[in-house]
Amino acid sequence: MVNSVEDVFDDTENEIGDSSPVRNKIDINIDEPKSKPQIECKECKSYVYCQGPLLYDYQFSGLFNDSKTFVDKRLLFPEEEIVRKYTALKKSRGGELSRAELETFLAENFADGNELIPFEPPDFTSEPSVLGYIQDGQYRRFAAKLNEVWKTLARVVDRDVLENPRMHSLLYVPNTVIIPGGRFTEVYYWDTYWIVKGLLLCDMFDTAKGVIDNIIYLVKKYGYMLNGSRNYYENRSQPPLLIPMVAAYYQLKQDEAWLLENLPVLELEFQFWMNNRMINVKKDGKTYRMAHYSVETCGPRPESFKEDFTLASNLTSDEERTNLYIELKTAAETGWDFSQRWTKTPPGQTESLLYLKTRSIIPVDLNAFLQLNAHYLSNWFFMAGDISKGEYYLQIAEELLTAIDEVMWREDLKSWFDWDNEDGQSRVDFYASNLTPLWTGSYRKAPQEMGKFAVEYLVSQGIISEDGIPRYLGIPTTLKNFGQQWEAPNMWPPLQMIGIQGLDNTLYPKAQQVAYRLGAKYLETNYVGFVRTGQMFEKYDMNQLGSIGGGGEYVPQTGFGWSNGACFEILSRYGHKLRSPQEYPLPN
Template structure:
């Protein structure tokens, strides 16, 4: 593995990158005025590219929503608008479409032309870094609207995502916006929705009874429409067909195919489709972390999810403290204490020095080193001793371009040799929190170097990178899931800004001749994760 230090980008290259990111936000922004663009969904093939209907919640007022659109759109635009009310059962939706959101949001880019759950937290951090507090707050408001009207922060605002959520960063998002705005009235409005969102994750079937730990779980069955139609390789085979062929062949990393293939027909089982859907709630679609192509996910209590739920419990306590709503403050602190005990008992591996996921079926930790082992450091959950042991394993995860997602080359995009902006950012912040500043800066420098060098070569930022090959070119490297590398890209844009700021690279950029507009930076928000 090539771990050599590559030359750090010049100030001019960084300035050009930052200028590009600043100018990308409008193109990635959606709202009522961009509804004609927002309804298009290339993941659904030709039908989606023609424009889909817009659905509103049954708890919404259809005439009110129509009036909202009338204020934003011309009469000609209104004639092409198709508004529908969601049926009580998502399974009865006969034509998939966009879910109504009343305000502005930012999409990742490429094939992802909708508002994604955990992407939105990272995008908001980048917007706050550039002083765009109103836009970051609008993103938080759309997440809260989803909790109120659709039951949770969805994977994204499309009808085929109504049955699953995304990694729960909502508490972090709310507090980041509050710290930037200081609006206590707004913060008070968020509290009941934060608590509603918390309960989505902490009752069955997400809660695993008797363990005080949660899992990912999709409430629907059958093939996911966006996968069946949108994750097709050069041979015309979708993700499910590739899964079926690999399982039937007993390919590498396949331990037991009996749960996933019908022995008589050779078709994928109902359980296989349900597991595939549930894996997508995790955001890690696809890896080998939860078994082959993550198909064992329903048996797994993940380190990422339970670390985030511990953080959410602490964050709800913080919100209550800000509001002087101390009546149940001890309840939330006790919940966090109990979850910490469960994580330490089931997910911390003292011998390996890593936080692992717990496999409820086998009754033991799954020894699959993954970059989420750094999340307890980012969250502030880990003890000093645990942090030291995790940091001792840092060299295993390092590559020339930053922090590898895992140590296993499984043919999946969320595994080695790939790296992602959120995983690098969270690791850097975690290392910094526990005093490992040199290591944090090294990871940040490596990832930023790769992003800037590929921007110089391609003129774009991407959702993921090959950290060993020091490239954004993933051609022929991804066997499962969608085989492309999407440009745009919301969270890479945002977190590259965060890492550049962490490295102290943004202070004098507004004097560069390459800029046509001045950067306005708010005070550093490094401790937004605190």
């Protein structure tokens, strides 16, 4: 009797046997490595969306240009039935199906997702208050058009996802979803922070609250926020910004009842990181507890299955392949997927993702985010009258602050740096994330002194001139380019806002001047790109005005949630003095 998908494979394993080259590859490299991995892996159990021969066959079928296309489809029949039919069909064909047979089976058993239904939020207004901050007529019209984009990104999830969850990779959430755009048709964790900030500036308070409540809903269900709202993202998160989202809404609306009601969920999400992502870091005879990214799942990323499997084929042992899959998923958890920031390439070797060592790197930004989260939790528990928990989270905030200062800060270089926990040293390359403690306030020195240091650091790296003039169209992600998308010449919206607002928050006049100039440059390239194409991009080129950023595993995307949010933040802060480039008039 067959009771589960696993039973289907168990019953047919001997029948298909060694005659199935696909099954052999899955056995060796994914499901049952001959060399047992050093850690116990946690896998999404779906034998359609996450692992198994069917997934392998379709991801290598050549039917899709993007590996994400297949795993975003919905099932027309229960998973066990589809796997049973597929296994029988494959057996009847001697263990291998033709492209035409794969296409036919796909059409008969799968359909395009279409679970996200276009929806106009009731609180949308065509005249948000942010327009009143903008003096320049062209930029005001640009902001009005950006505001309209919210309607094109708004969705609600089909109730069939709630009623038949195993027929979908998409996870149900109850409120309006603002998708990032392009291939990203689900909720993403850290994207959502800048989407929320943009919604708040556009007076869409109910939508912003609902978007935050969607993440709270998923945290209640899983105990943490996933990388995104798909089942194949299980056991993988992203930079933890739920608590700052809640803070942004609360600071504006002062909804204390809502905050206190959700405080246990915010604590749950924070404790996920404390319980699963903290390790010992030793420096100068002291031991610190600090955070790193670490995703202990062993197979390829389902949404990039072919790419990961192909890369791993360069390795000779199952243990090496398993470790690479873990590192790839861990790098995806950082939000920086991918970047030389996470590799440790041996001397004389060509830079490659084969040398990912993400788990051994202690990131500046992650520890700063968690320090800020602990600070907020402490304040809110004190407000709730829970003195014990207020003091507990205050202690965590102080311990992280000490670790950031003593492990990551380099007085000689006037900046913070990621820490290589394997080699016991700073990684002193420029990464835009080095500025994150300015944004989170994770330092003890006087703010103006930190602003002065930050300007000196940016000058030393050639990001700005001695006079504080930006040399690029914003803040580069890195200064080196090895072909990954989280490297030069790309600029990413969250890194712009972290750097610009971090500098501005120091109140050091020159740092604030640099922040304004960086914001003006970055807004201008967004605006020119919009004038030329009518689109907002996921990322921008730091050298070419109005040009989309490139690199990475997928074609450049448009939309785009966090780019829109970043522009609204710049316009709300500097709109009274920003001037649009007159040679690029906005079409009617």
